[in-house]
Amino acid sequence: MDIIAASHVDHGLTPTHLAWITAQFADKAAFFIATVELPADLADLTCGLYGPIMGDVPVADADATLAPRGDRAYPSRLVARPVRPTRQVTVIAGPHGDRACVLYTAFGGPLAPQEPNDPGCKDVPASTAFWAEHALAR
Numbered sequence: 001m002d003i004i005a006a007s008h009v010d011h012g013l014t015p016t017h018l019a020w021i022t023a024q025f026a027d028k029a030a031f032f033i034a035t036v037e038l039p040a041d042l043a044d045l046t047c048g049l050y051g052p053i054m055g056d057v058p059v060a061d062a063d064a065t066l067a068p069r070g071d072r073a074y075p076s077r078l079v080a081r082p083v084r085p086t087r088q089v090t091v092i093a094g095p096h097g098d099r100a101c102v103l104y105t106a107f108g109g110p111l112a113p114q115e116p117n118d119p120g121c122k123d124v125p126a127s128t129a130f131w132a133e134h135a136l137a138r
Contacts, residue, residue, distance in 0.1 A: 001025045001093050001101045008105035012046050021091055021106055028101045031094030035110050037087050044085035045108025051134030053110055058133035069136065074117035079135035 001022055003009065009018060020042055025034070038045070051059050059079050066075035086108045096102035112134065114120060116127040 001028050001103055002099055003103045004096065004099070006096070007103040009103065011105070011107035013106055014043065017042060017045070017089070017106075018103075021089065021103065025091060025093065025101075028093060030101065032101075033090065033092050033111060035088055035090040038089055044087060045089055046083040047086040047088070047107075047109030048083045048137035049109050049112055049134060050079055050081055050137065051130075053112065053130075053134065059135040064135045065138075067138070069138075072118075074115065074119070076115055076117075077131050077135040078138035081137050083137045 003018060003022060013021075017038075020039065024036065025032070047054070050056050059077070064077050064079050067078055068074070069076040069078065088109055089106055090109065090111045091106045092104045093101050094104065096104075113123065113127045113130045115131055116124050118127075121127050
């Protein structure tokens with residue numbers, strides 16, 4: 001697996017995290033998504049996800065707001081809570097150009113479905129159900 005300029009690696013990942021991820025998935029030669037535990041010698045990452053997948057109660061509508069996040073054109077369900085440490089990292093990678101496997105992104109925490117307003121969302125009903133109980137720290 002290669003890391004290229006287009007790889008989205010700005011989720012608090014250090015060069016040490018990236019080196020470990022590259023070594024961990026060096027044998028991959030196709031699209032994959034994996035959530036794994038970081039080894040003890042690597043620093044925690046942060047995760048902004050709240051809700052049952054994180055062991056929390058569902059995020060109530062009264063506590064959540066819908067607002068654009070970053071440069072996205074669609075609103076995300078947000079909650080006024082801090083990011084928190086996690087030992088999980090989710091890695092998404094696959095083919096790019098003439099390369100068999102390139103890191104698309106990696107981030108702290110578990111995999112969550114695409115948001116229902118994301119134009120690329122492939123399962124809007126499942127996404128809507130998930131995001132009705134979850135939110136991201138703002």
